[in-house]
Amino acid sequence: MIPDSTRDFIAAPDRLQELKEELARRIAACVGPEQKRITEVPGLTVHRRTAPTPPCSMTYEPSLVWTAQGSKRVELGGQTFCHGSSHYLLASVALPVVARVVEASEQTPCLAMSMKLQMPVVRELLSREEIPISPQVVKGPAIAIGVMTVELLDAFCRLMRLLDRPQDIAFLHGLIEREIIYRILEGPEGSRLRAIATSGDQCQRTARAIAWIKDNYAKPLRVEELAEIAGMGVSTLHHHFRALTAMSPLQYQKQLRLQEARVRMSIHGLDVGSAALEVGYESASQFAREYKRLFGLTPMRDTRTLRSADAAQTEPLGVR
Numbered sequence: 368m369i370p371d372s373t374r375d376f377i378a379a380p381d382r383l384q385e386l387k388e389e390l391a392r393r394i395a396a397c398v399g400p401e402q403k404r405i406t407e408v409p410g411l412t413v414h415r416r417t418a419p420t421p422p423c424s425m426t427y428e429p430s431l432v433w434t435a436q437g438s439k440r441v442e443l444g445g446q447t448f449c450h451g452s453s454h455y456l457l458a459s460v461a462l463p464v465v466a467r468v469v470e471a472s473e474q475t476p477c478l479a480m481s482m483k484l485q486m487p488v489v490r491e492l493l494s495r496e497e498i499p500i501s502p503q504v505v506k507g508p509a510i511a512i513g514v515m516t517v518e519l520l521d522a523f524c525r526l527m528r529l530l531d532r533p534q535d536i537a538f539l540h541g542l543i544e545r546e547i548i549y550r551i552l553e554g555p556e557g558s559r560l561r562a563i564a565t566s567g568d569q570c571q572r573t574a575r576a577i578a579w580i581k582d583n584y585a586k587p588l589r590v591e592e593l594a595e596i597a598g599m600g601v602s603t604l605h606h607h608f609r610a611l612t613a614m615s616p617l618q619y620q621k622q623l624r625l626q627e628a629r630v631r632m633s634i635h636g637l638d639v640g641s642a643a644l645e646v647g648y649e650s651a652s653q654f655a656r657e658y659k660r661l662f663g664l665t666p667m668r669d670t671r672t673l674r675s676a677d678a679a680q681t682e683p684l685g686v687r
Contacts, residue, residue: 379517386520386554391435393527394478406484408529408540408656410483417476424661426626427458429484437477440472444613448512459509460574461581462612463622488549498552511609513556522547567574573595573607581615584623585647590616625661633673639666
């Protein structure tokens with residue numbers, strides 16, 4: 368007779384594969400022929416790509432991203448984070464990254480889902496005694512790759528199934544999202560998220576500075592005032608800011624400005640000069656130089672490329 372623990376060990380890989388296949392089917396059915404769909408479940412978005420994409424600068428919001436089919440590569444500060452169906456990506460703060468889809472085709476498209484993290488929910492969970500405290504020391508940037516488990520996949524499946532019963536979304540989606548966040552917090556990859564959500568922690572103070580820049584990227588940035596917002600010394604802020612984002616506060620602001628200008632020109636139709644002014648640049652020539660350095664093309668040429676018929680294919684699966 369096979370012991371229960373042995374049967375569970377044998378069944379786990381099969382259950383894992385069943386859940387992956389179900390989620391891939393549900394994502395494909397939900398997104399249809401489109402490349403992105405914001406679903407009726409708050410914070411849940413599904414994505415589809417039918418070909419690999421070139422590297423694209425974009426901002427990841429605090430979120431969980433899982434690729435059910437295909438694979439992605441994300442670069443931050445010289446580090447590379449690769450994930451496919453066996454791993455999820457966790458971004459604990461807003462991060463300007465370079466991302467690309469590396470595995471996708473018409474026959475086997477890259478299918479992914481992203482769930483925005485609500486920090487008040489994270490803090491509420493951490494206030495409960497039932498949440499185990501991880502002894503792991505927090506290291507590295509505010510982005511991590513974690514192993515997908517049966518428990519996480521099952522919760523993601525239940526979140527996607529809510530789309531079949533819209534009347535259940537308002538009541539159940541918050542419960543399922545809490546379960547997903549709980550699963551992340553109890554694992555090693557949740558240590559950075561825990562630190563960022565813990566009041567008084569250096570990571571949490573730094574996250575306040577990050578949030579301020581994100582909300583005020585067009586304003587002049589004075590590091591002394593930013594340090595005061597974070598309740599830290601200037602040198603301490605620089606150290607922890609770079610640890611979380613792999614860049615300085617000024618570099619972080621610059622990337623946000625340039626990415627926002629790109630959206631305003633390619634999607635909202637602004638001219639180069641107007642976009643530069645709206646995101647905080649006083650010098651159009653400086654804007655053009657820094658734009659080309661980040662995106663590889665001049666603002667006008669890049670805008671024309673993005674507006675072309677296949678422009679959407681140049682942006683990888685991700686979260687904005």
